[in-house]
Amino acid sequence: MKVLLTGATGYIGSAVTEHLAAAGHQVVALTRSAEPQSGRPWHAQLIGDTADPASLAGAVTPDIEAVIHLAPPSGDADVDSAVIEALATPLRGTGRPLVYTSGVWVLGATGDAQEVGEEAPTNPIGLVGYRPQIEQRVLAEAAEGVRAVVVRPAIAYGRGGGIPALLVDRARKEGVPEYYGEEGVRWPTVHVDDLAELFVAAVERAEAGTVWHGVGESAVAVRDVAQAAGRAAGVLAAPRVVPVEQGAEVFGALFADALALDQSVSGAAARTALGWRPARPGMVAELTSGSYRPIEVFGAPEGPETDAEVAAIRRLVAEVEHAQQNELADRFLAVFRQEGPVWTTGHGKRLSGFEEIAAFTRKVLPGATAESTAVYDVERVLFLKPDVAAVNVRQQPVLPDGTRIADRPEGRPFYILVKEDGTWRVGAAQNTLAAG
Incomplete structure (x- = not known):
């Protein structure tokens, strides 16, 4: 397939590009700048900005067989809804896929529930407050003949990037590993290359109107993540838990709340229905002896x-x-x-x-x-x-x-x-x- 990919230069987008190309697909990258990006396995490059929906007019040409929307949200629900309209309109009646990237933070804290699935109600934290609305906007396109799909990634890691890299930097700066919120906070996690393989599976074979959790490990103790991040930084010390109010002074209130969010989320549905097989090392192992330690x-x-x-x-x-x-x-x-x-x-x-x-x-x-x-x-x-x-x-x-x-x-x-x-x-x- 010829796949239009927004967010193609980002952390997740770079991995998705590589895995799409390896699977035999042609990636058409939508970028804000016309500057060539050497070394990327793109078939073509288009200019457009998802913060400006009007710039997307004509991006989905008749030869585009699928769209994966990986670019981050703008912060404005109307703008993001208009982006979906621009991407989905040319796909209506074709049965071609539109895959939208959301995230497990739309579920909010899962409490005592263990490994909640895609059927769980949304209860988004402030950072992603309107994203369930955009999810529904995407899924509604199934009734218009679009193979509309939503993927909710867990906290991604690997390739030395993502949120774990932030914890490594903080440990190096503070001289002690840190994590935020309460002692027992847990994160659902996914290796960025495993996640990229899920996007390939979703664009190839997910049915219209479906939601999929991209979760490799359902509930990783963030204290263990912090300790591993300290080791990656060369800081061998017991982690300290930082109150979310104090974390807000560093990261801002919305992101600090996200870092402190306790969740247990299942990725079993994608394994069963799409044949997804996440197989990379877990987040703690990757921090301890993987890409975060060159x-x-x-x-x-x-x-x-x-x-x-x-x-x-x-x-x-x-x-x-x-x-x-x-x-x-x-x-x-x-x-x-x-x-x-x-x-x-x-x-x-x-x-x-x-x-x-x-x-x-x-x-x-x-x-x-x-x-x-x-x-x-x-x-x-x-x-x-x-x-x-x-x-x-x-x-x-x-x-x-x-x-x-x-x-x-x-x-x-x-x-x-x-x-x-x-x-x-x-x-x-x-x-x-x-x-x-």
């Missing part, structure tokens, strides 16, 4: 294949951390290759072969984290061969609440990883204490 990579070309290998290596190191923190000997041992691994511990003990490593681990790991543990962050990856990588890791001692133990030295694990049967495993490891 690392140095050598010996491999830039591109998605290298990115995928680096992500797999990060997951292996995250598994080392998880197994150590939770004293899971078998899971720790599973990161080693079976044939001839070697390991020198931080105290200089040399272990040769899987059996020797296993005996040592099962002896020392139980009870090792009663008073403290450590976090592991990949800093550099050198690909010696496509299936052999040298990895530098920073190991920092922390208390169980995640606070850095200031008077204890760091470790500098060095791993030689080998890819066997599609899985990276530790072939050799050495940990060296780093004196301050």
Whole structure:
């Protein structure tokens, strides 16, 4: 399909562009500026501004087979309604899709309800107060022969952007991770690439008059998100909860209320009916060991294949951390290759072969984290061969609440990883204490 896309240069729009193109569709980007955007997989570029509905006249030409409206709302209900009129009128009677982007904030606080679905009544917070009205305006086009669809994304993350990047910046600036509202606030979340795949599914096969929640994780504890954001910022400290009134001094009252909104929202309907399969790491994992922590990579070309290998290596190191923190000997041992691994511990003990490593681990790991543990962050990856990588890791001692133990030295694990049967495993490891 030839798809007209508003908001094509934005955070979500950039991901949707890539996934539409990968699925074989042609993206016609509606942009406010005529300046060319190099490197974007657009089929064509049109000039228009969704803050000026009159500028959209003629944008939906007869060869446009679908419209995805991703541009942010203007703040004026009449303007946004006029934009829908301009986009929908040429589609009437054609059965072609118009996909409108709303958001789960239209549901308001979900209270004790768990994983509310698309049938739940709207109760929008102030920031999105009139958006349900625009949703209904879109859905009414189904009666006019438009395949009208509404997608409500959860809080998007990934690619180092979105609201989590704001939390990272705040942690770096304040020296402590922050979150807002009350202790138990939860966010529904979605990886931006998973969300982009939902938009592709919606434009290809969602039925007219339907609403879909773009939710990967239904209710993530924001305290955990804040702690992970602090780690991405290099701030190892227990998170602090900030009253929404104080948050309003930084973000404004409406956005502070949104950050403090407690929700549990289901994305099951899209999985069942559209075959959507969100599969990227969750928000906490992405903050801890993903795109919010850039690392140095050598010996491999830039591109998605290298990115995928680096992500797999990060997951292996995250598994080392998880197994150590939770004293899971078998899971720790599973990161080693079976044939001839070697390991020198931080105290200089040399272990040769899987059996020797296993005996040592099962002896020392139980009870090792009663008073403290450590976090592991990949800093550099050198690909010696496509299936052999040298990895530098920073190991920092922390208390169980995640606070850095200031008077204890760091470790500098060095791993030689080998890819066997599609899985990276530790072939050799050495940990060296780093004196301050």
